[in-house]
Amino acid sequence: MNDEIKNYNDKVDQGYRLVCNLLRSEIDKVLSGSESKIWHGHPVWFLEGNPIVGYSKLKDSVQLLFWSGQSFLENGLEAEGSFKAAEARFTNIDEVNTKDLERWLKKSIDIQWDYKNIVKRKGVLERLK
Numbered sequence: 001m002n003d004e005i006k007n008y009n010d011k012v013d014q015g016y017r018l019v020c021n022l023l024r025s026e027i028d029k030v031l032s033g034s035e036s037k038i039w040h041g042h043p044v045w046f047l048e049g050n051p052i053v054g055y056s057k058l059k060d061s062v063q064l065l066f067w068s069g070q071s072f073l074e075n076g077l078e079a080e081g082s083f084k085a086a087e088a089r090f091t092n093i094d095e096v097n098t099k100d101l102e103r104w105l106k107k108s109i110d111i112q113w114d115y116k117n118i119v120k121r122k123g124v125l126e127r128l129k
Contacts, residue, residue, distance in 0.1 A: 004037060004038045005024055005036060005037075005043040008038060008042070012062075013057075015092055016057055016061075018093040019062045019090045019092065019095075019096060020043075022096055022098075023096070023101070024043065024055075027045055030106060030109075031047070031053070033047075034047050035047075039054070042055065042056035043055055047109065047112070048116075050112055050115055050116040051116070052066070052108045052109075052112070053066050053108050058089070061090060062089065064087060064101075066104060067085050067113065068108065068113045069084070069087070069104070069108075071084055071111045072086065072107045074103070074104060076088055076100055083125060112127075112128040113127055114128050
């Protein structure tokens with residue numbers, strides 16, 4: 001387990017901490033070959049330097065964000081921002097459907113947009129997979 005992410009989760013209020021710990025555990029299991037770190041203040045997982053998934057504690061929920069999630073075409077994920085990201089929000093651990101989460105995580109490996117080079121391409125995303 002990444003100590004930075006453990007420290008992040010430990011600072012979250014107990015109910016939300018359960019959600020964060022479950023998300024971390026499931027993400028680590030499916031994305032076992034990924035790099036994880038605190039990026040822009042939140043836990044994020046990367047494949048070959050490309051951000052794939054992360055979560056953050058918001059005021060009233062935990063936001064799970066998939067950078068390429070809009071391309072998954074999955075119920076339970078809502079468009080977020082002006083690029084290809086999609087999110088799910090959870091207020092308690094019972095709302096996390098681990099089967100859906102596992103399916104989304106597997107799709108995050110197979111469906112990727114190149115966020116790693118978005119600045120170099122002046123905001124233009126290209127599909128990697």
